[in-house]
Amino acid sequence: MQKQFELSGAMRFSVAPMVDVTDSVFRRLARLFSKKSMLYTEMIAADAVIHGKNYLLEFHDEELPCVLQLGGSDPKKLAAAAKIGAGFGYTEINLNAGCPSDKVQSGNFGAVLMKTPDLIADCVKAMQDAVSVPVTVKTRIGVDEDDSVDFTLKLVETIAATGCRHVILHARKAWLNGLSPKENRTIPPLDYERVYLVKSAFPNLRITINGGITTIDAVKDQLKRVDGVMLGRAIIDNPFILSKVDSEIFGSIEPMPSREELLYKAVDLAAKIKAEGIPVHHLMRHLLGLFNSCPGARLYRRYLSEHMTQLGAGPDVLIKAYKSMTDARKQEGNYGN
Ligand SMILES: Cc1cc2nc3c(=O)[nH]c(=O)nc-3n(C[C@H](O)[C@H](O)[C@H](O)COP(=O)(O)O)c2cc1C
Missing domain, CATH: 1.20.120.1460 (Four Helix Bundle (Hemerythrin (Met), subunit A))
Incomplete structure (x- = not known):
């Protein structure tokens, strides 16, 4: 039987997982700005977790709610890593199926996983069986030539069939041959309409939109169409944005800090x-x-x-x-x- 765990309301606004940025120190700082946002770890390879690199997983309670993002493509290893991560007390576990870096591709995970949606599903199922917190997926709307509407819908359908109830969609495809990770965050065009289409096709699935969103007003607009909004680079460039989130997105009545x-x-x-x-x-x-x-x-x-x-x-x-x-x-x- 598929497990149905309550997703955190914090998903309405999240700070994106970012390698070399969203470590524990960053997250403790982010919490001074916003108590209510969902925070993510950097992507941590399942192998590193299994091999006992526990320091990568340690966090302070004030960082919660916080999602552990794992990278990997072996269902057994991901399940083992998810179990260890859940033991640390993370709010949710997320599978990275959207990162285009060479290192990640050579490990056959990240964006390359989009080429084998059934493998994503196997990974998610194995992780779900191993933990009692929600398992979610962060992916893109396509990869290389696989970038049609049909592809995106099929990808999300395959993920949803596992019982996964929350998918984060970076609204551009990954182009694996020839573009650097940085270029893959700017060159493939953003297609928010595709994400809205996914939300209409799967109304019961929580969809978070990500990519190119830089202001609180834009976040509010997006929330009219989808369930959650995730910001990455805008928070690096202008961390003060985060201080507006609790009052403007979560309706907190506490005064906004200067x-x-x-x-x-x-x-x-x-x-x-x-x-x-x-x-x-x-x-x-x-x-x-x-x-x-x-x-x-x-x-x-x-x-x-x-x-x-x-x-x-x-x-x-x-x-x-x-x-x-x-x-x-x-x-x-x-x-x-
Ligand atoms: C420095 C940096 C590191 C990133 N590392 C990760 C990562 O570990 N896992 C992941 O899923 N995405 C990673 N991303 C992608 C972001 O999570 C996000 O999807 C992307 O930046 C688009 O959102 P934005 O336009 O709001 O920045 C990274 C992005 C940046 C800029």
């Missing part, structure tokens, strides 16, 4: 992570865009990037970066924030 309040919360977090032995630039690199579009942001950014990696750098770097911006504003008589 950039300055967030900065001071981040200072406290920087002190904590330094005490844990983690270099503070692991945190601060995510704050370079905090004052984007504010007067003097360039000075803040420059100070931070020049000082955060220095030996012994501590939380004060953030305060000094902020001061370099506000002092310049005072000199110019511009007190805007």
Whole structure:
């Protein structure tokens, strides 16, 4: 019998899984901005999990709700990794069937899995049997020449037949021969209509749309057509967007924090992570865009990037970066924030 587990309401807004970005430090920071969004881990290979690289899975309770994204193509290994991950307490387990990097392709997982939808289904079923939290899939609308409407519908149908109730669709295909992962995030055109079509064809399936969405207004528009919206690069470029999510997307009545309040919360977090032995630039690199579009942001950014990696750098770097911006504003008589 297929398991039917409750999906988290946090799926309405999620921060995309991003290798070298969405690690535990990033997620602890993201939580200062938004308590309600769904966060994802970076993609973690099932093999790494099975081989006991537990440090990759460790997280702090404040990061929840959080989805563990696994990469792999062997149902048994994915099931074993999902079980270990679920034991750590992740909210859901997600299968990556959309990443186009060479490394991932040579391991025969990620986007290349779209060429064998039945294998995706086998992986999902094995993972579902192994855990008691929802198993979801993140994929694209097509791969190489397989990019017709029929292909997308068949792919999603095959996934849905496993009992999987939530599919995240990056609204562009992956072109595996000739495009780098970065190009694969810009060159294949976005096709949101295709995602809406999938939602109409599978009204009971939760569909999250992803790709090229950069503002809260755009998120709200998308939510008229689909169940969830996932943002990736926009959060790297402008993390302040996240601070609007709880009130504007989840209806929270708590006041929205200002950039300055967030900065001071981040200072406290920087002190904590330094005490844990983690270099503070692991945190601060995510704050370079905090004052984007504010007067003097360039000075803040420059100070931070020049000082955060220095030996012994501590939380004060953030305060000094902020001061370099506000002092310049005072000199110019511009007190805007
Ligand atoms: C630096 C970086 C790393 C990424 N790593 C992953 C990953 O580990 N797993 C995954 O499914 N997608 C990964 N992606 C793709 C994003 O999750 C997302 O699908 C893509 O960036 C499109 O969304 P966006 O336009 O909002 O950025 C990555 C994207 C970036 C920019």
